[in-house]
Amino acid sequence: MNQPTDTSIATPVLSAEIFIIPLEAEKWIVYAPLRMAAFITNAATVNFLADLQQGIYSPDIDKDGSLVEFLRRLEILDAGSEDKPITIFGGDPEPTDVTLFLTTACNLRCTYCYASAGDTPVRTMPLNVAKRGLDFVISNAVRKRCSAIEIAYHGGGEPTVNWKTLTASYDYACAKSKPKDIKVIASTATNGVLTDTQIDWIVANLKGVSLSIDGSPHVQDRNRPLASGKGSSERVIHTLKRFDEAGFSYGLRVTATKDQISELEESVDYLCANFSAVRIQVEPAYQMGRWKNAPSAETDEFITAYRKAQNRAAQYDKEIYYSAARVGMLTNHFCGITQDSFALSPDGNVSACYEVFSEDNDWAKVFFYGKNDQGSDGYTFDINKLEHLRHQAVQHRDYCKGCYAKWTCAGDCYHKSLTVNGKSEFQGSDRCHITREFTKDQILAKIVASGGIFWHEQQPVQSPTASGKEILV
Amino acid sequence: MKIKVPKFQLARVYSDDSVKEAELYPFNSLPFTNFKTNRRNFLKSGIAIGTVLPLLGLAKNTNASKSSSTQNASTNSKPDTNLDSLFAHYNSVSSVKFSPDGKYLASGSYTEETIKIWSIPEGKLIKTKNVYWKTYSVNTIAFSPGGKILASGSHDDAIKLWSIPEGILLKNIAVETPVNTVAFSPDGKILASACKDNTVKLWSIPEGILIKSISGHYNDVNTVAFSPDGKILVSGSGGNGGDSETIKLWSIPEGKLKRTINGHTDCVNTVTFSPNGKILASGSCSDRIKIWSMPEGTLMKKIDGHTDDVNTIAFSPDGTILASGSSDDTIKLWSIPEGKLIKTINEHTDDIYTVAFSPDGKVLASGSGDNTIKLWNVSDGRLKARLYDLEASQIDLSKEPSSVKGSSYTFKSETGQLVTYTLPCGAPIPTGATCTCNCVPGSYTGSSGRTSGETYCSCNKVCSCVPVYY
Numbered sequence: 001m002n003q004p005t006d007t008s009i010a011t012p013v014l015s016a017e018i019f020i021i022p023l024e025a026e027k028w029i030v031y032a033p034l035r036m037a038a039f040i041t042n043a044a045t046v047n048f049l050a051d052l053q054q055g056i057y058s059p060d061i062d063k064d065g066s067l068v069e070f071l072r073r074l075e076i077l078d079a080g081s082e083d084k085p086i087t088i089f090g091g092d093p094e095p096t097d098v099t100l101f102l103t104t105a106c107n108l109r110c111t112y113c114y115a116s117a118g119d120t121p122v123r124t125m126p127l128n129v130a131k132r133g134l135d136f137v138i139s140n141a142v143r144k145r146c147s148a149i150e151i152a153y154h155g156g157g158e159p160t161v162n163w164k165t166l167t168a169s170y171d172y173a174c175a176k177s178k179p180k181d182i183k184v185i186a187s188t189a190t191n192g193v194l195t196d197t198q199i200d201w202i203v204a205n206l207k208g209v210s211l212s213i214d215g216s217p218h219v220q221d222r223n224r225p226l227a228s229g230k231g232s233s234e235r236v237i238h239t240l241k242r243f244d245e246a247g248f249s250y251g252l253r254v255t256a257t258k259d260q261i262s263e264l265e266e267s268v269d270y271l272c273a274n275f276s277a278v279r280i281q282v283e284p285a286y287q288m289g290r291w292k293n294a295p296s297a298e299t300d301e302f303i304t305a306y307r308k309a310q311n312r313a314a315q316y317d318k319e320i321y322y323s324a325a326r327v328g329m330l331t332n333h334f335c336g337i338t339q340d341s342f343a344l345s346p347d348g349n350v351s352a353c354y355e356v357f358s359e360d361n362d363w364a365k366v367f368f369y370g371k372n373d374q375g376s377d378g379y380t381f382d383i384n385k386l387e388h389l390r391h392q393a394v395q396h397r398d399y400c401k402g403c404y405a406k407w408t409c410a411g412d413c414y415h416k417s418l419t420v421n422g423k424s425e426f427q428g429s430d431r432c433h434i435t436r437e438f439t440k441d442q443i444l445a446k447i448v449a450s451g452g453i454f455w456h457e458q459q460p461v462q463s464p465t466a467s468g469k470e471i472l473v
Numbered sequence: 474m475k476i477k478v479p480k481f482q483l484a485r486v487y488s489d490d491s492v493k494e495a496e497l498y499p500f501n502s503l504p505f506t507n508f509k510t511n512r513r514n515f516l517k518s519g520i521a522i523g524t525v526l527p528l529l530g531l532a533k534n535t536n537a538s539k540s541s542s543t544q545n546a547s548t549n550s551k552p553d554t555n556l557d558s559l560f561a562h563y564n565s566v567s568s569v570k571f572s573p574d575g576k577y578l579a580s581g582s583y584t585e586e587t588i589k590i591w592s593i594p595e596g597k598l599i600k601t602k603n604v605y606w607k608t609y610s611v612n613t614i615a616f617s618p619g620g621k622i623l624a625s626g627s628h629d630d631a632i633k634l635w636s637i638p639e640g641i642l643l644k645n646i647a648v649e650t651p652v653n654t655v656a657f658s659p660d661g662k663i664l665a666s667a668c669k670d671n672t673v674k675l676w677s678i679p680e681g682i683l684i685k686s687i688s689g690h691y692n693d694v695n696t697v698a699f700s701p702d703g704k705i706l707v708s709g710s711g712g713n714g715g716d717s718e719t720i721k722l723w724s725i726p727e728g729k730l731k732r733t734i735n736g737h738t739d740c741v742n743t744v745t746f747s748p749n750g751k752i753l754a755s756g757s758c759s760d761r762i763k764i765w766s767m768p769e770g771t772l773m774k775k776i777d778g779h780t781d782d783v784n785t786i787a788f789s790p791d792g793t794i795l796a797s798g799s800s801d802d803t804i805k806l807w808s809i810p811e812g813k814l815i816k817t818i819n820e821h822t823d824d825i826y827t828v829a830f831s832p833d834g835k836v837l838a839s840g841s842g843d844n845t846i847k848l849w850n851v852s853d854g855r856l857k858a859r860l861y862d863l864e865a866s867q868i869d870l871s872k873e874p875s876s877v878k879g880s881s882y883t884f885k886s887e888t889g890q891l892v893t894y895t896l897p898c899g900a901p902i903p904t905g906a907t908c909t910c911n912c913v914p915g916s917y918t919g920s921s922g923r924t925s926g927e928t929y930c931s932c933n934k935v936c937s938c939v940p941v942y943y
Contacts, residue, residue: 018481018482018483019481020481020482020483020484020486021481021482026488027498028486039497039517040498040500041495041496041497041498042488042490042495042496042498043486043487043488044486044493044494044495044496045495045496045497046483046486047485047486047488048495050483050484050485050486051485053483061493061494061495062495067495067836242650272642273642273645280763315602315642316641316642317639317640317641317642371497399478399479400479401482401483402478402479402480402482403479403481405478405483426479428477428478428479432479444500447500450502452499452500453497453499453500454497465736
């Protein structure tokens with residue numbers, strides 16, 4: 001390697017964390033996630049950058065200086081240090097958002113239910129448990145001068161089955177917040193089996209819903225039957241039509257089991273053609289709960305089917321997405337578990353994870369970190385558990401250090417990684433492969449959208465999330 | 474489970490050192506549609522999409538200008554070789570239609586899954602919609618009277634409704650049989666489809682609900698058209714045997730048979746009403762066009778002149794000219810009601826499948842089996858423009874430097890923002906970007922020995938390009 005001999009030429013300094021993604025023979029994507037920049041190039045460029053990283057400048061491949069100038073424009077050279085998108089939570093949590101696990105009861109018997117809803121004893125949240133949680137987040141909002149609180153209805157069952165607590169808790173939150181000039185923003189997850197009365201109330205009061213549906217009626221009826229065994233498609237389609245008529249905002253979520261992968265494209269087409277949702281989440285089924293011993297859907301076949309489905313959705317100017325592939329969003333948190341997520345079980349205990357909704361879950365000891373404080377209106381928190389959860393942010397994961405998706409995937413779902421890897425250090429999962437493939441797709445799509453040669457955007461200014469005490473690093 | 478630890482950090486990669494100069498590679502199609510691409514394809518799609526008017530201006534001695542002096546059917550010269558490889562679609566153009574306001578031209582293609590929307594008069598391709606996920610023919614397209622909806626019918630047993638000009642799919646209507654022709658009623662509330670299962674089907678718009686399936690033909694229904702008052706629907710049938718020569722008139726909305734016209738001796742490919750509704754024209758596989766009085770259905774005139782199937786006919790908006798397109802590769806213009814030949818246009822090199830008048834009657838668009846769409850001045854039959862999409866073309870930009878110059882353009886961002894980037898010398902420029910220094914087509918030779926006439930930054934130092942923000 002030639003060392004520069006002309007001392008008048010300043011050696012460029014690498015100023016970005018660079019990842020090299022093989023594309024095809026003799027072609028690589030140079031990806032600088034924190035600079036939101038990427039381009040496709042040859043080995044000469046890659047090795048030029050790799051040498052620069054070692055402090056070796058090889059100007060002979062860039063005699064006119066245009067390569068260096070190009071890289072400077074992309075902030076890959078001589079742009080100073082990068083701002084890492086790391087936020088760390090500390091101290092006692094002060095959430096202004098609450099998730100209420102309203103019930104473990106469900107009116108469906110989905111074949112792959114991660115919660116095995118319907119097979120487990122029914123637990124239902126009484127109103128006083130919800131009120132206590134709402135009082136807590138409202139008081140935090142007042143103290144932190146937040147203009148809104150958020151309520152998410154979720155759980156290991158269908159939240160709307162506990163309709164009484166759902167509506168009463170919302171009314172309670174509104175009544176308590178209004179004098180304090182605090183808005184209440186509420187949403188729910190639902191399977192879509194709703195009465196017209198429930199639909200009317202949801203449209204009138206909630207900001208949005210996340211509705212699970214698996215596609216065309218025969219797929220829905222096969223995978224997501226009613227508790228009676230009959231198909232649920234008719235009920236769910238009715239709900240969606242009502243939502244569309246009302247112009248109500250909702251998102252769709254499709255779960256692909258291994259045997260359904262071949263029908264994914266058709267299912268997405270059906271949803272795009274018949275309903276107004278513009279973004280549809282598509283995930284492979286989790287091998288948990290009722291699907292624990294089922295064949296994995298986290299396969300290359302899923303990747304292929306997803307890409308076809310993505311193409312179909314694009315024909316309708318709609319898009320599908322997968323939770324861990326999100327180029328353009330820079331973060332060290334995959335979800336709320338590292339951000340003091342505050343979710344209440346029916347008994348009023350505090351979990352950080354939507355999937356760990358019950359104290360008898362296999363990983364309850366990891367994710368449940370708080371309980372009612374008998375001596376006050378608030379909660380007591382196990383700070384050691386909380387710190388352990390906070391420590392799951394991606395900057396602490398050795399496995400992720402060399403992964404180009406790390407600042408967007410942010411380590412993926414901790415609960416799923418525990419399910420796969422047990423208590424040992426995270427060692428990756430089949431989902432990682434899926435995440436990287438879709439992340440690569442998104443990088444290439446960014447290049448295409450930017451004119452086909454390179455992608456570069458200004459990094460957005462970080463805004464603190466509403467939950468907890470946050471330290472920007 | 475132990476999964477390989479990802480190692481994508483920056484590190485030297487193996488190279489055979491055959492290319493010592495840094496190169497950037499363009500990527501212009503999404504990985505989930507077509508993962509691999511190359512520089513040529515990128516440039517084709519990125520640099521020049523539009524009409525070939527600039528080329529026409531340069532090619533004074535071409536057949537384009539020769540044809541302008543053509544007054545009769547005898548001219549048989551071939552198009553200029555520079556233009557031969559400019560195509561609008563990858564395959565035969567099955568259907569072209571002007572929007573009612575004349576601002577757009579929509580086109581569909583046989584054995585190709587795309588519909589394209591072009592701005593008029595610029596002739597710029599503004600939208601390509603993938604219609605199907607498998608390759609099926611787009612047999613027919615039609616604009617709604619308000620121009621907000623484009624309907625397409627295809628061989629995949631479906632009708633699709635698209636918003637115009639966005640090209641967003643509004644409705645997918647399952648027809649359960651291939652659709653040969655679609656036509657909107659004048660009030661836009663009904664869409665009629667001519668179907669391969671011998672039926673005419675009526676659909677409510679915008680709901681896409683089947684109102685009525687009309688039986689009565691005994692063979693494929695090839696064509697349908699509404700009368701200007703919307704009270705009559707005419708259909709033409711024919712194919713392999715059966716009642717291959719009938720035209721039937723149906724009352725709307727009842728769908729009752731009013732009259733059967735047995736006048737053709739072979740399949741009826743195309744029917745259309747004159748703007749005042751008093752004349753019905755039909756074209757058939759027997760090379761012949763016939764003119765019928767309405768509502769009597771009596772034969773007014775037989776028009777002979779084509780030497781192969783008449784695939785398409787269209788009345789000018791004032792009803793004085795009938796244009797016809799044939800498998801004899803010609804377009805003919807006929808005076809109405811006399812039926813005299815005004816002009817023959819002989820510049821396509823394959824079957825003419827579709828013709829359409831612009832709403833002002835000044836331009837005739839034609840689509841052909843030669844994969845081209847051409848616009849003609851109606852007044853003199855001269856070639857006005859040729860719509861093309863380099864993605865679908867075979868053009869070699871290195872041999873067409875003038876086309877690159879003629880097609881270069883600059884966009885302004887919506888916000889007026891301009892951000893200057895710098896590309897390495899020799900890099901292809903981004904789609905729509907304009908190089909602000911000295912990009913010269915056809916002048917760059919890279920160190921790899923690549924001699925190229927494409928638009929590259931050929932600068933000595935650095936080249937600043939202004940990216941486009943849509």
